[in-house]
Amino acid sequence: MINSYFKFIRSGINTTYQDKGRENLYHIGIPYSGAMDNRNFLIANKLVNNNLNAPVLEFAYQGPHLKYQGDTIIIAITGDVIFKIIKNGVEYTGNCYESYQIENGDEIDIISTNKTIYGYLAIGGEIDIKFQWKSCSINTNAKIGSNNGKKLENNQTIKLLKLNSNKDKKKIDYTNSKVENIRVIKGTNFNYFSDEGIKIFFEKKFIVSKLSDRMGMRLQGNKINNVVNTNIKSEGLIKGVIQVPPDGNPIIMLSDHGTIGGYPKIGVVASVDYDRLVQITPGSEIKFTEIQLTDAETLFKLYEMDTDNLLSQI
Amino acid sequence: MINKIVNLGDSALYCDFGQEVNKEINSKVIKYFNSVRKSNIEGITNVTPSYNKLIISFNLSITNFKKIKKEIEVLNIDYENKIINKEIQIPVCCESSFSLDIKRLEKKLSLNREQILEKFFNKKYFCYMTGFIAGMPFLGDLDENMRANRLETPRVKVPKGSIGLTEQFTNIYTFESPGGWNIIGNTPLNIFNNLNENEPNLISPGDTVIFKEITSSEYKNYHD
Numbered sequence: 001m002i003n004s005y006f007k008f009i010r011s012g013i014n015t016t017y018q019d020k021g022r023e024n025l026y027h028i029g030i031p032y033s034g035a036m037d038n039r040n041f042l043i044a045n046k047l048v049n050n051n052l053n054a055p056v057l058e059f060a061y062q063g064p065h066l067k068y069q070g071d072t073i074i075i076a077i078t079g080d081v082i083f084k085i086i087k088n089g090v091e092y093t094g095n096c097y098e099s100y101q102i103e104n105g106d107e108i109d110i111i112s113t114n115k116t117i118y119g120y121l122a123i124g125g126e127i128d129i130k131f132q133w134k135s136c137s138i139n140t141n142a143k144i145g146s147n148n149g150k151k152l153e154n155n156q157t158i159k160l161l162k163l164n165s166n167k168d169k170k171k172i173d174y175t176n177s178k179v180e181n182i183r184v185i186k187g188t189n190f191n192y193f194s195d196e197g198i199k200i201f202f203e204k205k206f207i208v209s210k211l212s213d214r215m216g217m218r219l220q221g222n223k224i225n226n227v228v229n230t231n232i233k234s235e236g237l238i239k240g241v242i243q244v245p246p247d248g249n250p251i252i253m254l255s256d257h258g259t260i261g262g263y264p265k266i267g268v269v270a271s272v273d274y275d276r277l278v279q280i281t282p283g284s285e286i287k288f289t290e291i292q293l294t295d296a297e298t299l300f301k302l303y304e305m306d307t308d309n310l311l312s313q314i
Numbered sequence: 315m316i317n318k319i320v321n322l323g324d325s326a327l328y329c330d331f332g333q334e335v336n337k338e339i340n341s342k343v344i345k346y347f348n349s350v351r352k353s354n355i356e357g358i359t360n361v362t363p364s365y366n367k368l369i370i371s372f373n374l375s376i377t378n379f380k381k382i383k384k385e386i387e388v389l390n391i392d393y394e395n396k397i398i399n400k401e402i403q404i405p406v407c408c409e410s411s412f413s414l415d416i417k418r419l420e421k422k423l424s425l426n427r428e429q430i431l432e433k434f435f436n437k438k439y440f441c442y443m444t445g446f447i448a449g450m451p452f453l454g455d456l457d458e459n460m461r462a463n464r465l466e467t468p469r470v471k472v473p474k475g476s477i478g479l480t481e482q483f484t485n486i487y488t489f490e491s492p493g494g495w496n497i498i499g500n501t502p503l504n505i506f507n508n509l510n511e512n513e514p515n516l517i518s519p520g521d522t523v524i525f526k527e528i529t530s531s532e533y534k535n536y537h538d
Contacts, residue, residue, distance in 0.1 A: 027360070027443075030448050188320060188322055234446070236368075236445070268326075
């Protein structure tokens with residue numbers, strides 16, 4: 001048993017443990033969960049020599065302020081994040097996509113994300129946390145996952161069971177690309193919408209609402225009216241589905257979404273755009289453009305190759 | 315057997331079994347669900363049955379719509395294999411602090427409280443699907459004259475254990491959640507247990523549910 005741990009001086013706004021999430025549970029009402037921005041999750045783990053599916057801390061807007069006790073450990077932060085490392089009372093500005101050696105008594109103060117929502121902190125070692133259905137991912141709605149399915153709070157600790165022996169510092173040159181255009185594949189209820197509704201969907205801009213969270217992104221600014229009955233029979237949902245409730249304001253299903261829904265589906269976000277979609281902050285404008293299935297498949301392959309390429313540079 | 319298979323986005327198949335909601339169509343969906351789950355087709359990550367649809371999600375990194383569609387079209391469906399049904403009794407207390415929407419129902423259905431409860435308890439319900447939130451069962455069918463629409467404005471918080479009514483269906487809120495169904499009562503029974511990873515759901519598709527009315531003192535003294 002080693003005695004190394006981080007303590008939360010400040011937990012941050014929405015700090016949770018996440019990995020790649022859980023599969024094969026939609027039928028009982030449990031969504032994937034997992035890191036919202038998969039690429040940044042993978043890079044964070046690679047920078048600290050973890051296995052790529054190791055648990056990381058995900059934070060939204062404001063991150064945690066942590067104090068470390070124990071043997072030297074390696075950490076890395078990914079996303080578009082402003083943070084400081086404090087050693088012996090001296091503050092150093094931290095850089096994302098670069099790993100740092102943290103020593104006994106050091107602090108990490110993750111001040112905020114910069115024009116994005118989610119950031120990731122990977123810790124080089126094995127964290128002492130509980131897994132449910134083979135995943136640590138916290139789903140705060142269903143109270144599933146590590147930390148009894150709850151957000152992390154002030155004064156809690158992150159206990160380490162093992163530290164990675166390889167503590168070499170690593171970095172890559174990477175900047176998150178922003179998107180405003182989100183590519184979507186027509187949904188299965190596309191015909192439920194009037195020509196005018198479809199025109200609004202593809203030609204107007206929508207504004208991301210403050211009511212967005214890990215379950216869904218709510219949009220406003222332009223209403224889409226459908227022709228047929230707005231209540232279809234409830235059926236399964238997947239990540240990225242865009243549902244339009246009777247009030248005409250679209251909602252995009254995100255990683256912690258309800259598994260069944262009864263509103264018409266106008267479209268589904270192409271997988272290639274998911275990582276960037278989830279980072280769009282409330283108040284920003286987004287626009288939808290149509291993409292065909294085969295193009296979406298090809299672009300996803302290219303996106304994955306790009307991710308693999310980034311990982312291989314680390 | 316499947317009327318139509320189309321893609322839902324780039325990483326799921328949407329299998330359409332029809333428009334109506336009835337046990338016959340739903341049983342087909344569940345048989346397909348069981349067969350797909352057993353098939354071990356490479357890349358499938360989730361299979362979600364609902365009243366008359368089956369959604370098959372897959373990992374786009376290792377497979378694609380065309381490949382999975384082909385596999386599903388030639389899949390052997392085990393029609394003989396009967397669904398193992400359980401009959402489950404659910405205790406429900408309908409005292410006024412639990413039956414949040416009884417007044418609304420009385421008005422909408424033109425029935426009084428006693429008539430509503432009598433009709434509700436005097437019936438067996440079939441579980442069509444589970445989901446929306448973890449473990450929530452969608453049960454049917456309510457009598458024709460017991461069918462009311464969702465609330466115009468959904469509640470931000472429906473208490474855990476609430477029994478809701480909407481159209482021909484009734485459900486159970488397995489934990490506190492937003493929701494728009496008409497709440498008639500509350501069960502002290504734990505319907506979803508996340509500590510039991512093999513069988514977290516008390517009620518599964520195909521099961522039969524019988525609701526049994528209990529008093530508020532029985533509710534208070536209830537132990538799982």
